[in-house]
Amino acid sequence: MDPLGNYKSIISARATDKRILKRAQDGGIVSAVFIYGLENNLLDGAVVASKEKNFKPVPKVATTPEEVLEAAGTKYTVSPNLSVLKSAIREYSCEKIGVVGTPCQIISTRKALKYPLGFRHLVDKIALLVGIFCMENFPYMGMKIIVEELCGVRLEDVVKMDIGKGKFWVYTKWGEVKSVKLKMTHPYEQSSCHVCTDYTAELADISTGSVGSPDGWSTVIIRNHRGEEIINNMIEEGYLETRPIDEGKFGLGILKKLALTKKEKNMKEIEHRKKLGLPVPPDVCGLLQ
Amino acid sequence: MEDKKITVAHVQLSSCCGCLISLADTYEKFPDILSSIDLVYCQTLMDAREIPEADVILVEGSVCLEDHHALEVAREVREKGKTVVALGACAALGCVTRFSKGGQMPKPVHGSFSSLTEIIRCDLAIPGCPPSPELIVEVITAIIRGDKEYLKPFIRYGECKHESCGCDLIVNVINKSLCMGCGICSASCPTRAIEMIDGRPLISPHLCVKCGVCSFQCPRIEI
Amino acid sequence: MGKITIEPLSRVEGHGKVTIVIDESGRPVEVKLHITAIRGFEQFVVGRPAEEVPRIVTRICGICQTPHHLASVKAVDAAWDVEITSAAKKLRELMLLGSIIHSHALHFYYLASPDFILGPDTDPKVRSVLGLIEKSPEMLKKAIALRKFGQSIVEKIGGRAIHPVTAIPGGIAKTLSEEERDQFLKEIDTMIEYAKESVELIKSINEKYMDVVKSLGVIDTYYLGIVEDGKHSFYDGILRFLSPDGREKVEFPFSQYQEYIGEHNVPHSYVKYPYYKKVGYPEGIYRVGPLAMMNICDSIPTPLAEEARKEFIDIFGNPANQSLAYHHARLIELLAACERTKELLEDHEITSKDVKVEVEPKAGSGVGVVEAPRGVLIHHYETDDRGIVVKANMIVASTHNIPAMEEALKQAVIEIFKR
Numbered sequence: 001m002d003p004l005g006n007y008k009s010i011i012s013a014r015a016t017d018k019r020i021l022k023r024a025q026d027g028g029i030v031s032a033v034f035i036y037g038l039e040n041n042l043l044d045g046a047v048v049a050s051k052e053k054n055f056k057p058v059p060k061v062a063t064t065p066e067e068v069l070e071a072a073g074t075k076y077t078v079s080p081n082l083s084v085l086k087s088a089i090r091e092y093s094c095e096k097i098g099v100v101g102t103p104c105q106i107i108s109t110r111k112a113l114k115y116p117l118g119f120r121h122l123v124d125k126i127a128l129l130v131g132i133f134c135m136e137n138f139p140y141m142g143m144k145i146i147v148e149e150l151c152g153v154r155l156e157d158v159v160k161m162d163i164g165k166g167k168f169w170v171y172t173k174w175g176e177v178k179s180v181k182l183k184m185t186h187p188y189e190q191s192s193c194h195v196c197t198d199y200t201a202e203l204a205d206i207s208t209g210s211v212g213s214p215d216g217w218s219t220v221i222i223r224n225h226r227g228e229e230i231i232n233n234m235i236e237e238g239y240l241e242t243r244p245i246d247e248g249k250f251g252l253g254i255l256k257k258l259a260l261t262k263k264e265k266n267m268k269e270i271e272h273r274k275k276l277g278l279p280v281p282p283d284v285c286g287l288l289q
Numbered sequence: 290m291e292d293k294k295i296t297v298a299h300v301q302l303s304s305c306c307g308c309l310i311s312l313a314d315t316y317e318k319f320p321d322i323l324s325s326i327d328l329v330y331c332q333t334l335m336d337a338r339e340i341p342e343a344d345v346i347l348v349e350g351s352v353c354l355e356d357h358h359a360l361e362v363a364r365e366v367r368e369k370g371k372t373v374v375a376l377g378a379c380a381a382l383g384c385v386t387r388f389s390k391g392g393q394m395p396k397p398v399h400g401s402f403s404s405l406t407e408i409i410r411c412d413l414a415i416p417g418c419p420p421s422p423e424l425i426v427e428v429i430t431a432i433i434r435g436d437k438e439y440l441k442p443f444i445r446y447g448e449c450k451h452e453s454c455g456c457d458l459i460v461n462v463i464n465k466s467l468c469m470g471c472g473i474c475s476a477s478c479p480t481r482a483i484e485m486i487d488g489r490p491l492i493s494p495h496l497c498v499k500c501g502v503c504s505f506q507c508p509r510i511e512i
Numbered sequence: 513m514g515k516i517t518i519e520p521l522s523r524v525e526g527h528g529k530v531t532i533v534i535d536e537s538g539r540p541v542e543v544k545l546h547i548t549a550i551r552g553f554e555q556f557v558v559g560r561p562a563e564e565v566p567r568i569v570t571r572i573c574g575i576c577q578t579p580h581h582l583a584s585v586k587a588v589d590a591a592w593d594v595e596i597t598s599a600a601k602k603l604r605e606l607m608l609l610g611s612i613i614h615s616h617a618l619h620f621y622y623l624a625s626p627d628f629i630l631g632p633d634t635d636p637k638v639r640s641v642l643g644l645i646e647k648s649p650e651m652l653k654k655a656i657a658l659r660k661f662g663q664s665i666v667e668k669i670g671g672r673a674i675h676p677v678t679a680i681p682g683g684i685a686k687t688l689s690e691e692e693r694d695q696f697l698k699e700i701d702t703m704i705e706y707a708k709e710s711v712e713l714i715k716s717i718n719e720k721y722m723d724v725v726k727s728l729g730v731i732d733t734y735y736l737g738i739v740e741d742g743k744h745s746f747y748d749g750i751l752r753f754l755s756p757d758g759r760e761k762v763e764f765p766f767s768q769y770q771e772y773i774g775e776h777n778v779p780h781s782y783v784k785y786p787y788y789k790k791v792g793y794p795e796g797i798y799r800v801g802p803l804a805m806m807n808i809c810d811s812i813p814t815p816l817a818e819e820a821r822k823e824f825i826d827i828f829g830n831p832a833n834q835s836l837a838y839h840h841a842r843l844i845e846l847l848a849a850c851e852r853t854k855e856l857l858e859d860h861e862i863t864s865k866d867v868k869v870e871v872e873p874k875a876g877s878g879v880g881v882v883e884a885p886r887g888v889l890i891h892h893y894e895t896d897d898r899g900i901v902v903k904a905n906m907i908v909a910s911t912h913n914i915p916a917m918e919e920a921l922k923q924a925v926i927e928i929f930k931r
Contacts, residue, residue, distance in 0.1 A: 059472060082475075111508050112477070192466050305574035306525045310575055332523075334523065334623070335636065336639060337636065337637070338518075353550075393552040393553075395777045480675075496567055
């Protein structure tokens, strides 16, 4: 079993629009996909994680490219994106919705599509699921401690956060860069993440993240024909530039390593909890229709 | 040779009829759905007076214990139905009728409402207030096709003999270090009783009608 | 001597049975309508914050949940002396109209029409909406379209089609966007056409069955409904009683309903029997709903429906007392709802964002009334100074009609046995 799940192809890519790259985390793939979708009538709304003061994440239904851009950039904390899913169909009257989410959020959405018990008139309106790579997330106060105490930066001064090269990085509006070893952030991880075995959002149409590609680029995993169609169109029409993924140690190699590490580490935690008689998450492979 | 259609009966106990209306809200597809089954009893739509034997009996509504007629109907449904489906949260879990406590004229003694699953053995139970039209159709289709895999969660709900509540999310998910804040519970709640605060659901007990949808949709709970 | 029991009552929402007792000469001497369902909502909303009750009481009925939602929130507004904005009022009215359109289409086409379209002597197994799929698919398609339109309006404004959530004390939690309004405007003319065709259909049906309509279920009662400036109104206004001979009109504001409506307990039924207090029980039994509305209003404010109402009066008299004329009256209301929907959609205020005002919970007593598909719906709550419900009284639409239904049944049974 491929630790990356099922997929048709993997590439490195980045948006060509400078506006996106200015605000993006890496290659700006999520923003580019949603903006392309909105501008070409493939989507009429996108469920994204926007933010308020002090990096507080706010789930939002974006219906314009500007709103998508505003929500660009990773928030290293819990953002319940799916809580606005119904709003997207009702208040926002969307009929072609794109959803971006962490692997667990993509799993939730797939379950809601297979068993739409509480979601009247949703099933035919989800047009695209974009997953982002995720090892673990942090509760808001956990992220606050990492930034303010471990990195010594006030949250209100932060313009970007990043995880890479074994460290948690914080970029301030004054141009400073502070970092702390990832090891130090472990105590602040959300413990419910430790029973998840999905690093690359295996149930999405497209999965993307920085791991496996050079700085400023993102790895894009194209999993099915829906993902393939939109990415190919975007490449053709010049919204994305691409390069082949590095098959070696610093490309696919590290991506597969991290995916496998998450599975192995967290399977151990799952077994540990089972021994304690605690409930563990159910198996999800049946959710891909 | 044409496949024989399954016979379906729809029975209402203490329900508001919203589950049947939900099925009717498949709009243009409703006549097709009705034509794909042999509807042999449905008090709201046709004049059949005796519940016949049927392959599938969909029952909506909870059971009022002081109403001996309701208890008889529950027993009759179990005898005459090959597959008994508790349709909707009132039948599956009690739903809003869990709050009924009698004291209302002119029958102040009628105050004890239990889910159908607590009174008879149910083969399947579907939570939701009401369950979405699409889901009811999926379940009926799965029953026709014999897709036990798809029906697994509903078989499990058929076996449970208790209520459901927004607070279940607290006990079964948050308290068990399983909640990762995806927000699907909040989106699925029919009365908007769940708000996501700091990445965790906050349940308003005054709005929760105990329909069971949030627990059902949570990806961290086995279904 | 014997007893006939018709059980269960079919093609209605709810549970009921009819028992007829016959004497030795074969004459019916007793006819009873038993309504056999109760869940006790009035009791279990006590102790809850009043602003949350509108979202729970929708579960009283799965077909007319929207009227419950709106009557409930109006009661809370009244208890807390809240004046909502004009735009909020229009949005709530539009939500109500959406549900009237869905429910009237459901009631007539899905439940009642099979008797007329397929004939009362058709095998009961096919004399239902199932038979219509075969015999009248085009007609059924239009009924479905009407239902879908009505439910879509409720969905857009109420947040959900079944059990809406957006009516809050002080106004409404959702606005209508211009795109949504434009989408509805595209469809409304077709809906008005379908409603007009429905009225033509019932007229031709009535012609065929006029002897039955004018002989079975014909009783005299008082009539109750909502009027605004004397005209037919679904959402707001005052209550008006009309005497059986049509000569006396008594009007009163919603808040005074208890001075005019009494409730009588009968042992054989789970509902209380309401009656007009000034006359007493049983002389004061009254009817609500489409037939009553045709009688009590001076006119219907929209042109096509008013024309249809005038025709109705010509055929059935004023006041019309024939129970089977309800179907005709119902379809006139369907037309009125469609026309009024168009008026509201064309009103620029319908997309306004000014739909909420500040609310201060307090001790008070408030009555909220709307015309539900089956008639006058009353919610009455008393709250304490924290805004918690301490007492609740709800008179659902059908309840007003139960005593009259029983009388009409009696009359019909006697007529049938005579033949």
